[in-house]
Amino acid sequence: MIDMADSTKGTPVLVQIFEGKEPDQFFWITQRLIIFKGGTSTKYRNLFAEKAIEDYTYNAGSMALFRLQGSSLENMQAIQLNMVAGSLNSSYCYIVQTEEAVFSWTGSLTSSRDHDLLDRMLELLNPDWQPKSLREGGEPDEFWMALGGKSEYTREKEMRKHIEDPHLFVCNFSEDDFKVKEIFSFTQDDLTTEDVFILDCYLEIYVWIGSQSNVKSKLQAIQCGMNYLERDILAQGLSLETPLYIVTERHEPEFFTCFFDWDVSKSHMDGNSFERKLALLRGEKKLETPPRSSCRAYSSEYSQSGSRSKSVSSNRVPRSASPSSFSKSYLTSSNGGAFSSPDVIAKKLFSEQSADHSSTVDFHKLDLGNSAETVNSSLVAENDDDDDSNLLIYPYERLMLTSDEPVSDIDVTKREAYLSKAEFQAKFGMTKRAFYTLPKWRQNNLKVSLNLF
Template identity: 45%
Template sequence: MVESLKSQAVQARLYEGKEPIQFFSIFQSFIVYKGGASSGYKKFVEENSSAEHEIYKEDGIALFRVQGSGPDNMQAIQVETVAYSLNSAYCYILHSGSTVFTWSGNLTTSEDQALVERQLDVIKPNMQSKPQKEGTESEQFWSLLGGKCEHPSQKIGKEQENDPHLFSCTYSKGNLKVTEIFNFSQDDLMTEDIFILDCHSDVFVWVGQKVDSKARSHALSIGEKFLESNFLMEKLSRETPLFVVVEGCEPPFFTRFFTWDYNKSLIHGNSFERKLAIMKNGVTPTVDKPKRRSSTSYGGRSSVPDKSQRSRSMSFSPERVRVRGRSPALTALAANFENPSARNISTLPPVVRNSIPNL
């Protein structure tokens, strides 16, 4: 499908439970049924009756956890129909036949409770629910869940987005070698090469227009190999969302990490020819110009190195675990997708740390 679109589409590899907000925003209302509801899955269960499977039934019993940030980003996830599946930080929908309950945890907000009503219109339209607040539940409610018991009270944790790290990379015969580029900018992305942008919660593989088709076809494998190799020694999950982005078709959720000029990718030629053209003629900028921080060190790091020190390799001991700095501005990144009117926000340029050796 990507090839049929001449690689202009972003290719994303996502796992259940690790979906980024830009995925959920496509659907607005997103429902995950436990065990599946498709005819293919039902047939699979019939042919494998000895195995334990569960099929969602509209007139059966089911419990859904409702989550999200608003009407354009809300999800209902079916969970085990037991009291322990409840969590004080979420709202839930419980239905059994013609009986429908909504349950609000003590840590939920009025916005969370409004999402439940919206999702109820999707899962059980035109049915009146019986609202339940944590601590005042009816006996019928607990009976459907098999009895009352203790349950968690903390939101389900997700990987946090941290200061991005850019790597140039070479990939040959299944072996990946990377070199980190410090204080990076859009100009570091060379049209003949492949680069990896690691944001901890997401990993992007950027493919230049002049990369040959064989190397381009390995872009997804390069990203998976990067996760497997754990170059930054931060134990990234193999299920971390992975995006393949082609030069000239970069989406806003990638360009926000740079001060981005879309016109630069329109200049013809290799990297040298492009830079020469810019020096001679200049470029009329069409820029996403996010707010960037000065070269102040965060998280105990030293100041930003000069240009001559951008890409250097240094050996290090595995015991020297690298800890990412956290910027106060990073909390605004998620809001970039939750609020459609928000401008693109760039994270702050990375500060100096030892480069990753060519492993």
């Protein structure tokens, strides 16, 4: 894996992922994925034959239970589970394959989006199937017999885990020692080129390698990350199978830089840390301006613990980017420089007019794309103490990504801005003014947890 990464151009991000611990980004890359139990390799089959144990490898005529999950038709998965009633969950849809029939089962807490995923995945698994549609609570006896009998299963709404605030650590390690020191209220400037850092995001870990650090191989970086997971510095109960990303200086992907107020020009400065700081004090930025390249992610089919996967891609739409890749504080101009985003420009313009006690903004004079919606969200941030009478207001149910009756005339990157003051307070647990003072990455995490991003 490391040799493959080293042989490619652009120094790609290397990610160590374990089965069952896949991050959201992995599924965004694979788009449509079917994971079967068992395996097809000779080594796997010989192992089962030698130990005389039953092989559960999937085949077209076997009995199987699949759980459906995903956020769209371009990001959906079917995962084969143990054929028992305890594998069910009211928050998902399932496909049950028996020797005599195929059942599609929809949990009572699923949405119309989940039902669409179920229909499409049935076609991908086997277009010849004629499934018997069942809703939770209306199952026939033959359904429960196929699962080994009726038993208890999870019936409560499955909620996304809260994304903790990230923690940044600088690492100092040798063959016999490993020490880390936390950096509080961190910024991009704390990423010194001579050091190695660990960004702990709780659900995933990033190891950042400075270009002038003494870590010269990705294998060393992986070992550094594993040492951190073993010590569980913050006593979070981290699993050794937590997704581990290896990021190199000057090749940071947007799903890493979104945790900082990232300045592209700083990340491409020459010299050591002292020389860079001196250049900044003098007002100089010695830039290397390589052409902006898109972030690519690579996935491979592999067999581990007897598992195999099949990826089904669609040519109708381009591959989706990571959900977090859209949370940028800066855009890149045609000459490689950085300039403030429309949100920042609009907010500054409004702030200047607010100083003159002006209550109106001429949207037609702002050549910023969807200026009206952008300034609307800034108005919300600045005028939290005013009433909602001058703003576009919609209920939370219509603003969600999975709404059955979505609103069409809004800026989809600012869905939260169209909530009323009362509903915003109820959903976010804070005022709009407080929300818009949070770092951009923190705002995005909160919106993701409420299905608004």
